[in-house]
Amino acid sequence: MENELKENTISRRKFLKRSGGLTFLVAGIGIPAFVWKKEESAENNVQISAWVHLSTDGTVTIYNPAAEMGQGTMTALPAIIAEEMDADWSKVKIEHSPVEPKIYGIPWGGGGRGGSMLTVGSRSVSGHFENLRQSGAQVRFVLMSNVAEKWGVNIDELETQPGMVIHPKTGKKISYGEIASFAKFPEEIPEIPTNKLKKVSEFRLIGKDFQRYDIPEKVNGSAIYSIDIQVPNMVYGMINRSPVNGTKPELNNEAELRKIPGVIEIVNLDYGIGFIANSIEAAQQAKYTADINWKGQTKADNHNSQSAYKEYETLAESGNSGSMVASSGDFSREIPNTRKVIQADYKNDYVYHAQMEPLNAVAWVKDGEAEVWAGTQGTDGARSAIANHLGIDFKAVNLHPCYLGGGFGRRSMNDFVLEAVDLSKAVNLPVKLIWTRTDDIQFGAFRPISLQRLEAGIDASGQIKAWKHVVVGTGGGLLGSGADIPFYDIPNKHIEVRNIDHGVRTKHWRAVGHGPNKFAIETFVDEIAIDQKTDPLELRRQLMKNHPRELKVLETVAKMSDWGGKIPQGRARGIGFAERSDSLAAGVCEISLDRKSGKIKVHKIWCALDAGIVVHPDNAKAQVEGSLVMGLSSVMLESITFENGEVQQNNFHDYPILRMEDAPERIDIEIIPSIERPTGIGEAGLPFMGAIVSNAFASLTGKRLRHMPFTPEKVLELLG
């Protein structure tokens, strides 16, 4: 099982040259109908590629257009095609699709063909659902029309069973593999009308239990991530990057570093110095021995994250206005008319992605061409970026998508890919670039810090009449997601983002602004409930009474957890609700507290989810489990701090993430049955985690945690 240089990801040329069987080919953007041709003839048509390859032995190869970073697209997306084509799932093989966005991309709104192949925002299933069903149904149509012609029967008399076309009148059957041996290729295949697609009740795969395709190779070390790629004559690269964003390097001991055995080249980059060597050890030695002055004044120089909260408070109090997220009624007019005004500030530190596979890529820049292996969330974006960076054509870049050892948003950036390209270009050799964990943290791009000021006006009957939420932080567009609360009926709402640019790198992090914003919102709702002596579930029921779908999710989690029922002594519970990527989720957790150490233990989490049609329920549950646990990790432990623009954390000893001892003992998840369109699942469990822990803590102690993470130090300080 050695990892020899092999075609672990299929090259485009080889892909089209496959011998035997049929490949279903789809034309480029703007041509809605499928065109199916013999694959031999496709060689010359660069705009053409395929979704499905059917071999005469019945093997069905389906191509996954999305990044597989743990969320299960490698299984769920092919299952949608397999469902509509009625493939025999046991005969399905799955491979990464080529990087051809005109064929495999999806528009931002989803639903069509052609667009970006960027795997973000939990949009893979929701964005691809319709076009993959259509593609699968078209494949089935072609198979059936070939059989109709061969048997001289009307196509309407034919049906399919998995991997088989049948003629019920005569009892005749023929396997898909056999059809592949004689099938002819119509020039065009009609779009299959939606009412001819399967009904939800007819699904054989979607919504059923089946195993993930990628798991067997993930339990024996044979799954290939980009860090595993082996190319003959490959050398190794490491980089020292600017500790303060924007500073420029000046290397003082180049001659000394060149004497280190194994060092091949030293490369000046805009924001760092690269070291290329014939082993990782030698590259690392050069990296650690380098003496570099970092020059230039930058915006980030003065950034001290813990004192930034003072700036945010000042900005929150000021008359300045930022960008509006949502507004209804007139908050300023109504607030003096309310009986009571409640206000609270919530804070969250920067958090780091901490994907287990540190950033890396293998690049081989040749004469006018580049071959790159990368685990990236944006395969087509990376391919374009490489082409632009080198000034070569998109087609001259062969990007091999690999499995991602976690992405969570960080791998939607191309910095690590272009660095590998730069190093390879400098030596005309294939280079494996590896970031150390410290590089990955210190040159991270973080979920932004923010302060959230919430203000609510309550009338004499206890109703929330006015609501103001001002998000103040850095990171601009990353701050606003999830700040709106369309499912809570409050007549006067003012929701606004005020941004300060600190000059440090920020980025989408699983669920983006929803993590901090839902923490603030759902904690504040709890504070209002306590003030009004109302049960927090009951207050949400009232706020959501005109939103039956949301209400059902809330009621489901209340029932699952027996909300209001008996709780073991020394424990307490918190409840919260959040939407993300159009999915609806509600959670309850049960905690206890070690009052000596200040450590909170989350024992159990219950979560109800409405995500429309769920293609792969067990994996959907796995995604919810994962997002709850990753959310819990960020809520309890995680904090990146800057001093004078420098990240203060180095590795997992000073940036701890959740370990098994702190994982909940039990997680119960219920998926609400639905025939609505699928919505995103990968992030839905994360946003309410901060609130349900803070709410449970308030129930247990009467004290309120308002600054994530809830470290033992903060807990002890709060308890006095």
Next chain:
Amino acid sequence: MTTSFILNGKKVEVTAESDAILLWTLRERLHLTGTKYGCGISQCGACTIHLDGNPVKACIMPLSAVEGKEVTTIEGLSHNNSHPLQKSWISEQVPQCGYCHSGQIMQAAALLKKNPKPNRDEIIKHMNPVLCRCGTYTRIMKAIEKTIQNS
């Protein structure tokens, strides 16, 4: 410098610089890439292998330290995913991104070899050094407990 050791049951000799690290030797010199790099300072456990049957972190282990010893990596744990833990990992659908699971399984395998019936606290204590960012801990626990029940 040449180092001889037993790797997955076979004798190997590796010639490398004296500062060679076991992890990079396994991965880049011997092309056994199932053992992963995660932190380089023995904090995450992605590089867990067995050295004479004990779980150790290959990222901080000099190559010279394994002279004459037995090293087992995930590739040498079983043929065809036949180790009981691998079977449970599949039936419980444990991995997500999968990157940490060579380390998780090697760590768990070392436990069950020494203590075939550990209780929950013993499992947590033993598995605590191996990080999973995807948050598969509850499924890891189920898979280990299922393996124990089936044995």
